[in-house]
Amino acid sequence: MRIGFIGLGQMGAAIAGNLVGARHEVAVWNRSPEKARSLIEAGATLAESPKAAATDREVVFTMLADDTALDCVLAGERGLLAGLAPAALHVSMSTIAVATAVRVEEAHRALGQRFLCAPVFGRPAAAVAAKLFIVAAGDSADLQTATPLFGAVSQRVFYLGAKTSAASLVKLCGNFMILSAIEALGEAMALAEKGGIARGQLLEVLTGSLFDSPAYHTYGAILAEGRFKPAGFAAPLGLKDMRLASQSAEALRVPMPLLSVLRDHLLQAIAQQGEDVDWSAIAHSINKNAGL
């Protein structure tokens, strides 16, 4: 299939690589073009603008840091909206605000273009291994168009129905759940450690009994080893997601005190450890608060 791919950070580059590997024709664009090099060596072509990456493509993916970056890529003379053909499909894989999903969908509709909101779960290693989970919402026909492509990059797709914003909200809920698990692990490990129990010993009990799932295995190991740099998912991006969740919670009038704890710990982690730590570094702040 003729595909465009916009946004080549750790996640985007890995996904695009799997699409190239599955022998699709992929035009890529990134703000810093040097990130495209290895993809081009693998067979992708370099587009000179988001518009160019979208022109004459059946499907264009975006995987960008935040809503502002998405807006920049969409708008203007050199933007995705200007390049995408009527009836062609934009698949947004980044985590975006519920309100942004609604807004982008309307912009595409007005031009006769199609839009699927399809954020993913998984860290860079899972993206490389084509083991992502995709949460998709939009027209079921659009999902069908994307399905073979999703097959090349993920292990499972969840379809949430026609309302695109539902995918955003579920993705935000999922990230909230992950960081909640990190918080719980962090507090429990700090307590155990000050009580004379090794972090790994506690983790073995937890993952060996009621918490035998990827979130706990992945982050449990990171916390047990204190491996917070380099960031797989940087704390400011995590903070951005918690802010988007918080905005939805505020708009919908839902008190979420655990979400509040997470935001405050992310702020502390960034204030004390810098902008380049992994979001799981909230556990390091939890340790420091306990005098560890």
Place this chain on the structure above:
Amino acid sequence: MRIGFIGLGQMGAAIAGNLVGARHEVAVWNRSPEKARSLIEAGATLAESPKAAATDREVVFTMLADDTALDCVLAGERGLLAGLAPAALHVSMSTIAVATAVRVEEAHRALGQRFLCAPVFGRPAAAVAAKLFIVAAGDSADLQTATPLFGAVSQRVFYLGAKTSAASLVKLCGNFMILSAIEALGEAMALAEKGGIARGQLLEVLTGSLFDSPAYHTYGAILAEGRFKPAGFAAPLGLKDMRLASQSAEALRVPMPLLSVLRDHLLQAIAQQGEDVDWSAIAHSINKNAGL
């Protein structure tokens, strides 16, 4: 083996039943003797005091509501301490304070008796199915004595070493982790529901991707169905465990803001819904706070 079993609540009765079923000679005692009826029909004998349940027994189990109940069962002329032979083994399966584990161990030592701290993870259904997880600490020789009995009631045993209080602390950490997962699920489901997404749909994504583990399956279903009565694990018992964790956290100087959220939500759940709801009913309070 000749066994005593003291404490026949939902959990104790199920465990004792499996020991009887494994053809051990089991003497049982409970404050309200009528709870022993079906066990006696199955082959257990009724002891008239904790002392009697311990006399001439190689191993005596206790499974009691709280530390005070354990103290009452241990002490006095009719108590377990007075009945247990030197070199016989007391296996405490309830969730008790770290300080209590230390104190009880010393009391047994002074009498030449043995003590294993072995709290369990699992709700009543898991106890009936002999699918508990056991977290044990104490002398490894004592663990060996208990191992065949543990085999009859559990799916896996974690051994934490010689310091008995470690089992208490890990068990408290585990219960904290479970209630943290419930809190996170409760907040996420409230947000999703007010955003137009069915609870079951969110749950399917979570348990189908990063949270495919017993804690999330079990409590996710309870929350999705709003099944908070009758209690499998009553909120006041959950509150007791969070208080014990909090006491350890205070003694060890470990701030645990998520634990604080959990305690406050348990207090709210009990204040609003009564003393007989399941501890997962914190999710019902989370819903009410969101106007659901």
Place this chain on the structure above:
Amino acid sequence: MRIGFIGLGQMGAAIAGNLVGARHEVAVWNRSPEKARSLIEAGATLAESPKAAATDREVVFTMLADDTALDCVLAGERGLLAGLAPAALHVSMSTIAVATAVRVEEAHRALGQRFLCAPVFGRPAAAVAAKLFIVAAGDSADLQTATPLFGAVSQRVFYLGAKTSAASLVKLCGNFMILSAIEALGEAMALAEKGGIARGQLLEVLTGSLFDSPAYHTYGAILAEGRFKPAGFAAPLGLKDMRLASQSAEALRVPMPLLSVLRDHLLQAIAQQGEDVDWSAIAHSINKNAGL
């Protein structure tokens, strides 16, 4: 002095009334013009647009619900920016975001106009009695221009220096402090009441000893009497201020867990009691959470 006054809610109408009473020539504008009636009877003139209210005026006040309302009043052909003469002064009395203060100041500067950020402390009754506290920042010459007008509406002016955004931030801090006091009073009164102590009795001790200040007298009485409607300061406006404080806290990387508690309680109060309760109704939610 020739004055314009834009925004005639409870607060704005009271302040404008005192300016009219001090024999200034006041042109007023409000989105719903009927709110201007009694001011016109008292001597004010009705402007047909924000621009008209600013034309030929030495000083123009704005007192609006939120940043969006301020933006609407400033912009466009019929806006304040289009009407204000070079060297004339805009005094913004509403509580606005730090970033908004910066942006509005720049817009005025570009046109050679002057800008003073001067939010106020005090509820409607204090505004009527000319007993407000004003927190002002901007050029000291601009403060001097405004001083006689401030004298007609306030009991005291605090000058924070040249950086206009400082007034916004201090005002947000102040509102955070007030709601913190309400939260503390609400929790203490719930505890006391369930312990058999009348709310008034607790309040008498507090205000008679260490808390003998307006915030505690005013809100203590409201809480003791449960007087949450009609709103003197509506909960959604309070939520807006806490959001603005939270945005500054996030931008500056300052964890504020008490602020988080306040936001969650405001969300609960609005979700359960409606959009038209006073912000102090968080105390009612605190009571409900305790089963009162």
Place this chain on the structure above:
Amino acid sequence: MRIGFIGLGQMGAAIAGNLVGARHEVAVWNRSPEKARSLIEAGATLAESPKAAATDREVVFTMLADDTALDCVLAGERGLLAGLAPAALHVSMSTIAVATAVRVEEAHRALGQRFLCAPVFGRPAAAVAAKLFIVAAGDSADLQTATPLFGAVSQRVFYLGAKTSAASLVKLCGNFMILSAIEALGEAMALAEKGGIARGQLLEVLTGSLFDSPAYHTYGAILAEGRFKPAGFAAPLGLKDMRLASQSAEALRVPMPLLSVLRDHLLQAIAQQGEDVDWSAIAHSINKNAGL
């Protein structure tokens, strides 16, 4: 009057000093007798046991670090209960648990002795200046007996009625209110400081407008100057009081999320800064969490 005074910490020594200064005959006892030296020089006599300090005295005061210290002083052959004459009065000025107040009252009643629960508000400087606030509960006749003595050490007495435990609960509420004010000041000052506003400048606005009361003046100055050592009221004592409040809240089923924030910050302050800091040092931890 013939008085006994037990407990000569910073607070007790100052209060006892004022009673000696008012020409009462005061027998003093302290675990470390050297603390009595300056009082003896001023005219007090040294008792060799709590019993001796109570024997032949009309009124005996206690001012001790915690409930355990009070229990130790009361009990045994050399204890206060053994020395106090029937109809003589014990005035407890320390902050004790609600349950302890009930228990101590019963112990005195059983011996025909009288008991007044009369905790105080004020830091050591206020105690020296005889400017304490007293919150008293018990028989009104007992209050009358104590009134002239209270006059020598306090600026005002609040009488809460016959139920002695009410004084404990109100005192715990008061300490919770004070620490809440410190928390709010600490968070607001951290935000202001990172936003470029001097702590003193913010404080001037707050205490000059809505927060013109002793709690804010006293602690505002401490926070603005960062004066957390030596402790006027040590953090572990503050933690003890928050624990007692929390125990009442748990027993009465009252969720208090702000109280939870305070406990967690005290734990952090002690873990990071040591056991000998003032309870207001939670503000220092708030600063550190913000990277200040």
